[in-house]
Amino acid sequence: MKINKLKFLLEYPKFRLELNKLNDIIFFFPFYQFGGAERVHINILEVSKDLGTSCFITENSANEFFRKEFEKNTHLIPYFKLKTKKYKIYTRQIAMAINKKKSPVVFGCNNTLFYDILPLLKSHVQIIDLIHAFSYEEPFSSEKVSLPMAEKIDVRVVLGEKTKNDFRNLYLSNNISEHLTERIKIIKNKVDIPERLSAKFYTKTLKVLFVARNSFEKRPHYIIEIAKRCIEKKIDVEFNVVGDFETTFSDLKNIKIIGPIDSKQKMQEIYQAHDILLITSFREGFPMVISEGMAYGVIPVSTDVGEISEIVNSRNNNGIIISDFNLPLYSLSKERISGKFLNYENESLVINDFVNALKTLYENPKLRKEYSNNAYETAKIFFSKEKFYNSYKNILVNKKSST
Template sequence: MKKLTKWKETLRALLLYPLIRKKTKHIDADILFFFPQYQTGGAERVHLNIMKSVSDRKLTCFITNHSVNSDLREDFSQQAKLINLHRWGWKTSFRKKMTKKLAAEINKIDKPVLFGSNSEFFYDLFPYLKADCVKIDLLHTDLSSFPLSIENYAAPVTHMLTRRVVLGEGHKEKLKEFYLKKDVPLTEIDKICVIPNGISIPDDAPDVKDYSGKMRVLFVGRNSHEKRPEIFVEIAQEASRLKLPFAFQMIGDFDSFSHSKPDNLEIIGKITDVQQLNAYYEKAHFIFITSLFEGFPMVLSEGMAHGVIPVAVDVGEISRDVNEEGRTGFIIPNFSDVDEIVNGFINKMREIDESRATLPNIAANGYKLVEAKFSIDRFRERYRDLLIRQENANNQD
C-alpha cells in the first residue's frame, strides 16, 4: 500500500474509531467470523459460503484487512452484521489495542464460537480470550515454507485452536512436518479436518463440446503475484509464434497486459455476475492454472462443472484430483524456471492437439469428479456440522 494511501487510511480509521467501538460494544451473535477482505476472489467466496452454511444463526463478521474493492461487501452484509475494522485490524500498533478491547467484549458472550481465515488479527485475539471460547481456523493452502505466512504467524498460538480446517489430505500431511519444525505438539494434528471447497453444480452433465477447430483456453483470477498471470501471457505468446490452434481469454483485472498481449489473447475484464462467467465456461475447452501456490482453486472446479478441462501446475491439492492417470486433466511440473513452465504448457498443448478424440471423455470425468466431491450442498453441510457441533459441545461443558 502506497504511503499516501496508508496515511489516508490511518486518518480514516481514527475518525471512524468511535463508530467502530460502538459497534464492537454491541455484539449480539452466536458465531463470529474474522476474514481479511470482501473483495473479488475465490477465498472470499469460500468465506461467504461458510457463513451461508449457518445463515439461521446470529452472525457477526469482522473485516480485518484492506479490500482493494467492495464487490462482495453487500453479499457479506446480507449474511452477517458486518464490522470493518479498517486500519484497526491490520496496522500493528492499532491492532494491539483493538484486539484487547474486542477480546474483552467477546468474553462477555456466553461460550462464543470464533472462525477465522487469513487474518493475523484473529490469532492476536487468542491470548486474551476466555477458556470456553471455541476457535476454528481455515488454511486455504500450504504456505508454511514462507517465513511471513499465516501458518508461521499462527504457530505460537496453534495449540489454542479448537479445530483447524484444510482443503485436502496433502496439506494435512505437510502440517505434520511443519508442527515438528515449530515444536507444535503433534497431538494438534488430531484437531485438523478436511473440507474441500464447494460450488454450485449444474444438474445435468454439460454437452459434449466441439474440439475440431481452434480450442479456447481460459485464465480466471485476480491480477496478483501468486496467480502469475504473466506466465499465461507468455504461453499465449509462444502459442501464437508456433501457430498452435488455441485461442486465449483472461477474465479478471488484467488491463495492464493490454499493450503486451499477442493477437491470440483477449482480455475480457472482471466479471462478477455468475451467469455471465458460466457462459464463458460453457464455451471454453480448457482452463489454465499457473499459480505459485494454491489449495484447490474454485475456478478449477467451476470450470470442470461446465466441461472445461484443467491444465495446471502441480501446486497444492490439484494433482490429487486432476491428473492424467485419472483422466481428469493435465498436470505441468512446477519448475523453478518460468521458461520451463511455459515449455511444459506448450508441449502439453501439442500433445492435446494430437489426441483430440480423448478430450470428451476427460471433460466428462471432470464433471463426475466435481459432482462427487465439490458440491456446495455437501460443503455447507460439513461446515454447518462443524460450527454447530462445536457450539453445542461448548454449551454442554
C-alpha cells in the first residue's frame, strides 16, 4: 500500500500535465511491441498525424519494438506505468479532460481502459473502435466487454464481412438492435505496393516464410511439425521464421530463426526472397503479413480464419486455404491450443493439409508463378494506401457536433 501511495504521489502530477496537453483526437491502443496489429495502429496514427493526436498505451509491452514509430506520429502517453489501485481516479480524470474539449474523437482498440472510460463520456464525444478479429475463446474479449456500450459507439471498424456478420449475430443473441450493424464500417489495411512485381528466382528449394509474434493463437508449434513432416516426405523446403522467437525454437535443419525485423526495407527484401507465407493461426482478422507478402508475390497458405478467405481463395487463384475443421475453440484451454495436446486428431489433419499444400506448390513451379502473379494483382486491388487513408481520415474528422 505504501509503495502504491508513493507511486501515485510521484506520478499523478506528471499525468495531469500530460492531460493538459491532450489533443482533440485521442487513441487508446494496448501495446507498442512487435506485432501486426501494432503496425496497423501506427498506420492509423500516420493518417491522423497532421490533425494532432494523443495516444494512451494501456498495457505493458513485451518489448519496445515500435515505440519510436508511435512517438514519431503522436503525443504518446505510457499509461501502463500508472497502474495502481487508483485506477478509477485516472479513468475519471481522463474522461473529464476529454469532455472539456469542444469536439473530441476517441478511438480505441483491444483494451479495457477504453471501454471503462466510455460510460463517463458526454454525448458530444465521437466514439470509434476497431475490432481486428473476434476472440471467441476469451471471456473478456473486446467484442464482449463492449456490448453494454454498443449504443454509445458511433463507428465500429472491422476488416471484412465476416466480422460484420459476427457482430450481427452477437447483437441478436444479446437482444441488441440489429440496426447498430449499420454503424460498422469495413476498412481494409494498407500496404506499400511496388509498381511492378519483380521476377522471383525460383530455386529447387521451396522458400517458406512464417512471420508472427510468439503467441499461442499463432500456433508456432505447427511450423515445427510441418517442417518435420516435410523432411519425412523428402520435400525440399527451407522455413524462415521472423518474430520474437528464441534461437532454440527448433533444432531442425530446415528451420532458421531470423528474429524480429524493424526495417521496412529489410522486410521487403525478405518477402521478395520467399515463395510461400504460412499462417497457422486459430484466430486472425486479416494479417498484415499476408497483405505485405502478397504485394511482393508471396503466396499465402493459411488456415481458414477471420477475413482471409474473402481475399485468398480459389476464385482469385492467389493462395491455398486450409480448413481448420471448426475446432471448438471456446471450449479449449490455452494449454491445448498451445500444443500440449499435439496428438489431438484435428491438429494432425490440419498439419497434414499444410504439408500437402506445400508439396503441391513444390512440384508445380508453373502453378507457383500463377499464384504469385495473382497475389500481387490482388494486393493492388484490396490494399490501396489511398483507400485506407481516405477511409480513416473521413471517420476521424467527421466530428459528432457537425453531423
